[in-house]
Amino acid sequence: MAAQVEVRVGATEVDFGVFGFGGDGNGLKELQENLVKTLREFSTKLNDTMQQAIDNAATLEVKTYVADAVEDVRFSDEEVVGGQLRALTRVALDGDTQVVVPTRGDVLDEQLWEIHRSMVQQALTNRAEMVRAITAAAAGLFSAIAGK
Numbered sequence: 171m172a173a174q175v176e177v178r179v180g181a182t183e184v185d186f187g188v189f190g191f192g193g194d195g196n197g198l199k200e201l202q203e204n205l206v207k208t209l210r211e212f213s214t215k216l217n218d219t220m221q222q223a224i225d226n227a228a229t230l231e232v233k234t235y236v237a238d239a240v241e242d243v244r245f246s247d248e249e250v251v252g253g254q255l256r257a258l259t260r261v262a263l264d265g266d267t268q269v270v271v272p273t274r275g276d277v278l279d280e281q282l283w284e285i286h287r288s289m290v291q292q293a294l295t296n297r298a299e300m301v302r303a304i305t306a307a308a309a310g311l312f313s314a315i316a317g318k
Contacts, residue, residue: 216311223304230261232293234272234286257286261294 235253237243243252256279258270272279272286 220304220308223300227297227300227304228263230293230297232259232286232290233257234282234289236282256282259286259290261290 233250233255234257235243235250236256237253239252243250245251257272258268260268272282
């Protein structure tokens, strides 16, 4: 049952409805429609954000560059200007891995390889945490929607 606010001015009755939405009973309906619209928009944005995060986690790529003058290196989107790519690792979500190993002449560049391997391990750890966070957020959302 909706609460009504009524005021009499002389013989004229003015009905303010619930929370000032008007006495025609449409105020609560309008409030409900706005809430549903807002929840739909939020759900769509959340879905898009989660999909983007999943897409980003699908392939992990670590690139290791060297440069003679670090001050001349510039980053633009996914490109490094002024650095020489020396090691590359690409790991798909299913574990498929592609690696380009750094050499100095015909010999493995051990120091650079160790730096690169360390960065790959850190990136894998970060991706695992991101996947866990996405999974937990999705589970929490589904649980909230289901009312559990």
